[in-house]
Amino acid sequence: MPALPTSNRIVLASRPTGKPVSENFRREQEAVRDLAEGEVLLQILYLSLDPYMRGRMDDAKSYAKPVEINGVMEGGTVARVLRTRNAFFAPGDIVLSHSGWQSHAISNGSDLRKLDPNQAPLTTALGVLGMTGFTAYAGLRNIGKPKVGETVVVAAASGAVGSAVGQIARIFGARAVGIAGGREKCDYVRDELGFDAAIDHRSRDFATDLAAACSNGIDVYFENVGGDVWSAVYPLLNDFARVPVCGLIAHYNENRPAADGYDQLPAVMRSILRKSLTIRGFIQREFADQRPDFYREAGAWISEGRLKYREDIVEGLENAPDAFIGLLEGRNFGKLIVHVAS
Amino acid sequence: MPALPTSNRIVLASRPTGKPVSENFRREQEAVRDLAEGEVLLQILYLSLDPYMRGRMDDAKSYAKPVEINGVMEGGTVARVLRTRNAFFAPGDIVLSHSGWQSHAISNGSDLRKLDPNQAPLTTALGVLGMTGFTAYAGLRNIGKPKVGETVVVAAASGAVGSAVGQIARIFGARAVGIAGGREKCDYVRDELGFDAAIDHRSRDFATDLAAACSNGIDVYFENVGGDVWSAVYPLLNDFARVPVCGLIAHYNENRPAADGYDQLPAVMRSILRKSLTIRGFIQREFADQRPDFYREAGAWISEGRLKYREDIVEGLENAPDAFIGLLEGRNFGKLIVHVAS
Numbered sequence: 001m002p003a004l005p006t007s008n009r010i011v012l013a014s015r016p017t018g019k020p021v022s023e024n025f026r027r028e029q030e031a032v033r034d035l036a037e038g039e040v041l042l043q044i045l046y047l048s049l050d051p052y053m054r055g056r057m058d059d060a061k062s063y064a065k066p067v068e069i070n071g072v073m074e075g076g077t078v079a080r081v082l083r084t085r086n087a088f089f090a091p092g093d094i095v096l097s098h099s100g101w102q103s104h105a106i107s108n109g110s111d112l113r114k115l116d117p118n119q120a121p122l123t124t125a126l127g128v129l130g131m132t133g134f135t136a137y138a139g140l141r142n143i144g145k146p147k148v149g150e151t152v153v154v155a156a157a158s159g160a161v162g163s164a165v166g167q168i169a170r171i172f173g174a175r176a177v178g179i180a181g182g183r184e185k186c187d188y189v190r191d192e193l194g195f196d197a198a199i200d201h202r203s204r205d206f207a208t209d210l211a212a213a214c215s216n217g218i219d220v221y222f223e224n225v226g227g228d229v230w231s232a233v234y235p236l237l238n239d240f241a242r243v244p245v246c247g248l249i250a251h252y253n254e255n256r257p258a259a260d261g262y263d264q265l266p267a268v269m270r271s272i273l274r275k276s277l278t279i280r281g282f283i284q285r286e287f288a289d290q291r292p293d294f295y296r297e298a299g300a301w302i303s304e305g306r307l308k309y310r311e312d313i314v315e316g317l318e319n320a321p322d323a324f325i326g327l328l329e330g331r332n333f334g335k336l337i338v339h340v341a342s
Numbered sequence: 343m344p345a346l347p348t349s350n351r352i353v354l355a356s357r358p359t360g361k362p363v364s365e366n367f368r369r370e371q372e373a374v375r376d377l378a379e380g381e382v383l384l385q386i387l388y389l390s391l392d393p394y395m396r397g398r399m400d401d402a403k404s405y406a407k408p409v410e411i412n413g414v415m416e417g418g419t420v421a422r423v424l425r426t427r428n429a430f431f432a433p434g435d436i437v438l439s440h441s442g443w444q445s446h447a448i449s450n451g452s453d454l455r456k457l458d459p460n461q462a463p464l465t466t467a468l469g470v471l472g473m474t475g476f477t478a479y480a481g482l483r484n485i486g487k488p489k490v491g492e493t494v495v496v497a498a499a500s501g502a503v504g505s506a507v508g509q510i511a512r513i514f515g516a517r518a519v520g521i522a523g524g525r526e527k528c529d530y531v532r533d534e535l536g537f538d539a540a541i542d543h544r545s546r547d548f549a550t551d552l553a554a555a556c557s558n559g560i561d562v563y564f565e566n567v568g569g570d571v572w573s574a575v576y577p578l579l580n581d582f583a584r585v586p587v588c589g590l591i592a593h594y595n596e597n598r599p600a601a602d603g604y605d606q607l608p609a610v611m612r613s614i615l616r617k618s619l620t621i622r623g624f625i626q627r628e629f630a631d632q633r634p635d636f637y638r639e640a641g642a643w644i645s646e647g648r649l650k651y652r653e654d655i656v657e658g659l660e661n662a663p664d665a666f667i668g669l670l671e672g673r674n675f676g677k678l679i680v681h682v683a684s
Contacts, residue, residue, distance in 0.1 A: 055616065226611055245615050248608075264607040266590075269568055272623040273587050274397065279621040281614040 004032045005043075005082075009102035010320055012067045016057055019328065024057065025073070025321040032104050035085045040112070042079035042097060042105045047317065047338040048126035049075065049324050050160070051224075051247050073101035073320075076131055077340075078115065078122045089114075096125050101320050103340055120302070127160050127335035128309035129298055131284060136164035137294045138287040139222060139244035140172065143280045148173035150219035153210075155229045157198060158185040158310070160335035161246065165222045166195045167307050174220070177213050179229055181330050188333075193308055207232040217241075223248070231264060234271050245281040310334030346374045347385075347424075351444035352662055354409045358399055361670065366399065367415070367663040374446050377427045382454070384421035384439055384447045389659065389680040390468035391417065391666045392502070393566075393589050415443035415662075418473055419682075420457065420464045431456075438467045443662050445682055462644070469502050469677035470651035471640055473626060478506035479636045480629040481564060481586035482514065485622045490515035492561035495552075497571045499540060500527040500652070502677035503588065507564045508537045509649050516562070519555050521571055523672050530675075535650055549574040559583075565590070573606060576613050587623040652676030 006029050013026040035041055056074055059066045067074055077100070081093040086109045089095070095112040099105035115125050127133060146152050152169035156162040157178025166176035166189070178189040178198045186198035197213040199206065210232055217238035223230060226248035237243070271277060301307035312334040314323040320338045327336050348371050355368035377383055398416055401408045409416055419442070423435040428451045431437070437454040441447035457467050469475060488494050494511035498504040499520025508518035508531070520531040520540045528540035539555040541548065552574055559580035565572060568590035579585070613619060643649035654676040656665040662680045669678050 060612075060616070223611075226608065230607075230611070245611065248611055248615055262605075264605050265572075265610055266568065268607055268610075269565075269572070269587065269590055270402075272621055273590055274402070274623070276623045276625060276628060277621075278623075279614055279619075281616070281618045281620075283618060286618060 004034070005104055006030070007032050007102055007104040008317055009072050009100075010317065011070050011072055012057060014069065015059065016054075020054065020057060020321075020325055022321055022325070027318060033106070035083060035106065038086050038108050039084075039106050040081050040086050040089045040109055041083040042077075042095070042099060042107060043082045044077045044079045044097075044099055044103055044105065044317075044340045045094075045342070046078040046123055046126060047075050047101060047320060047340055048077065048130070048132075049314075049320065049327055049336040049338060050132065051327065053324065054328060074098065075100050076126050077105075078125055079105070094122060096130070101317065103317060120299070123311055123313070123335075123337050124302075124309065126337055127311060128164060128302065128307065129295065132160035132335060133164045133298055133307075133309075134287075134291060134294050135246050135284040136161050136168055136222070137298065138284045138290060139246050139282060140165060140168055140220070141290065142287055143244035143278070143282060144169075144220040144222060144242050146172050146174035146220050149175070151175045151177060151214050151216055152220040152222065153177045153179065153214065153218050153233060154222040155179040155201070155225040156330070157189045157193075157195065158333060159224075160309075161224050162222070163189070163193055163309060163334075164307065165224075167193055167301075169220070170194065170196075171301060171306055177210075177218075179210070179225075185333060188310070192310075201229055211236055220244075222246070234268055237271065237275055237277060239275045241275060241277050243277065243279045245279060246283070312336050314338045316340075346376070347446055348372070349374050349444055349446040350659055351414050351442075352659065353412050353414055354399060356411065357401065358396075362396065362399060362663075362667055364663055364667070369660060375448070377425060377448065380428050380450050381426075381448050382423050382428050382431045382451055383425040384419075384437070384441060384449060385424045386419045386421045386439075386441055386445055386447065386659075386682045387436075387684070388420040388465055388468060389417050389443060389662060389682055390419065390472070390474075391656075391662065391669055391678040391680060392474065393669065395666065396670060416440065417442050418468050419447075420467055421447070436464060438472070443659065445659055462641070465653055465655070465677075465679050466644075466651065468679055469653060470506060470644065470649065471637065474502035474677060475506045475640055475649075475651075476629075476633060476636050477588050477626040478503050478510055478564075479640065480626050480632060481588050481624060482507060482510055482562070483632065484629055485586035485620070485624060486511075486562040486564060486584050488514050488516035488562050491517070493517045493519060493556050493558055494562040494564065495519045495521065495556065495560050495575060496564040497521040497543070497567040498672070499531045499535075499537065500675060501566075502651075503566050504564070505531070505535055505651060505676075506649065507566075509535055509643075511562070512536065512538075513643060513648055519552075519560075521552070521567075527675060530652070534652075543571055553578055562586075564588070576610055579613065579617055579619055581617045583617060583619050585619065585621045587621060588625070654678045656680045658682075 016024045056067045094115045152174045154162045154165040157180045169176045176195045178195040189195045189198040199209045218236045221243045223245040224247040312332040317340045358366045398409045423431045436457045494516045496504045496507040499522045511518045518537045520537040531537045531540040541551045560578045563585045565587040566589040654674040659682045
């Protein structure tokens with residue numbers, strides 16, 4: 001049996017104030033230890049990078065524990081079983097795990113789900129057929145509840161969650177209006193993904209363009225960015241509109257002074273009251289019992305060509321910090337995944 | 343038959359900017375016209391004054407049409423049938439109507455509900471057994487959904503809605519924490535209404551006192567005031583907390599600069615996301631099909647002494663504007679009702 005490998009890992013060196021910078025991360029190496037009975041040694045093949053990880057870098061109260069200082073950054077991964085002392089796993093098995101930003105990891109198997117490499121590309125388990133696709137599905141099905149003919153708006157529409165939200169909204173019979181940054185992403189959202197309209201939030205006319213694309217108002221706003229987009233959206237919400245909140249990229253990084261000196265909260269609360277709005281934060285695992293439905297339905301939609309996806313693959317674990325910083329700035333185009341090993 | 347009476351009425355003279363002032367109202371007189379077939383002439387006995395009326399004075403988009411300039415201020419009323427050309431109503435019948443701030447009104451009967459003066463004091467139809475009591479009941483039953491042992495917080499706890507919220511929450515098995523302004527109201531909320539705790543929002547230690555009274559966090563916050571109370575409450579909300587929003591007295595009057603230069607909206611949105619909160623605006627008539635349940639249950643709770651109420655009766659229609667202005671400042675103590683005629 002070959003010698004135990006050395007694990008490369010990226011740990012949280014310090015907590016960011018505002019936007020994360022390279023110095024918040026540190027590369028480390030560690031010798032992999034021997035396996036205990038029941039354990040498996042995993043080689044990470046792909047690492048998913050997602051906006052929620054910004055929240056884990058803070059020590060604020062949240063639904064999940066923060067990453068500890070000097071702890072390995074967490075994250076979903078696809079891995080290969082290298083060695084095993086667990087009867088349920090054989091060397092060479094491909095699994096979905098939550099091993100974080102590292103090249104190797106040891107698991108007792110309880111958090112692993114075997115993947116069939118012949119059924120779908122492995123990376124889809126981290127994206128459209130994984131947590132991000134399920135976030136879109138669960139938020140729409142349980143909170144957004146779009147009715148036929150209603151207007152669903154989603155930001156970061158070329159991203160992993162947003163692209164699925166708009167396409168699933170259309171499968172449910174609603175109109176989908178996507179918001180994205182720049183012409184290229186907008187063209188993709190409208191022409192490739194089939195959204196009914198795509199609005200560029202970098203345009204000076206963003207708020208006007210959005211209102212024009214939503215001439216019957218907005219019935220569902222799937223909130224995954226926050227910031228100025230939310231400020232432009234909420235005045236357009238219809239009575240009884242629903243706002244599933246699954247992410248706030250624009251707010252992960254900042255405590256910002258009021259732009260024009262005014263506190264926006266009273267106006268938003270007035271809208272909530274006057275229009276009987278529902279604003280509901282959620283995390284996909286609340287709806288874990290719906291995952292079997294999702295795998296079945298989304299698998300069929302993909303094979304029918306009704307649910308498309310795009311991946312942005314970055315080579316090498318050492319590039320994960322920069323790629324993650326870029327994700328928070330909207331520099332990726334498609335689901336961001338790090339190719340760690342083949 | 344005696345001559346037709348003259349109707350005294352109070353109309354909206356101008357739209358307020360911020361707090362309403364006396365000059366926004368104007369007293370008028372008008373001769374009552376003859377009845378057409380199917381109509382009844384009502385003499386208003388009691389007029390309900392409620393915070394929602396502030397919203398009707400603006401022309402902003404809302405679930406209800408604004409009062410027009412020179413239009414009679416709207417409001418719920420208890421009235422006596424004076425004359426009738428409608429076979430369903432006899433002279434002397436007592437009815438619940440929505441006749442507004444005036445001494446007489448003509449109705450075709452479709453908006454009237456007959457009241458039994460022997461069953462409960464007439465004024466309760468405007469308060470604990472009327473719209474305000476039903477607002478508390480519907481918001482808790484459909485949105486707040488308190489579980490046994492959970493903590494329910496409500497502001498304006500000595501007021502019409504708040505006092506019912508806390509008592510019904512306790513009937514549902516929850517802990518009730520009330521927020522009120524001043525020692526007298528707090529004593530009433532705790533000692534007379536039986537809330538588990540009462541916190542004075544005028545105290546310098548308000549936020550600390552509130553946190554101490556909610557040592558297990560807050561599971562339901564029944565939002566009927568907004569402003570600084572909401573700012574103190576939302577950091578204490580537990581994961582999956584529910585916030586029915588039925589009123590925002592503090593926001594009806596102001597577009598205010600950010601107190602410390604910071605926009606509070608991002609922090610609230612982060613809380614919604616991190617704690618999977620539900621914020622849901624509502625108006626009681628969404629749940630109109632539950633009114634029969636409410637009349638039956640609340641009637642029983644009142645006769646069992648489990649649901650108490652307090653009324654603040656103002657004499658004379660001409661005093662309605664000042665009383666209403668005081669309501670928005672918290673000067674009333676109990677459900678505010680104007681005694682228009684006997």
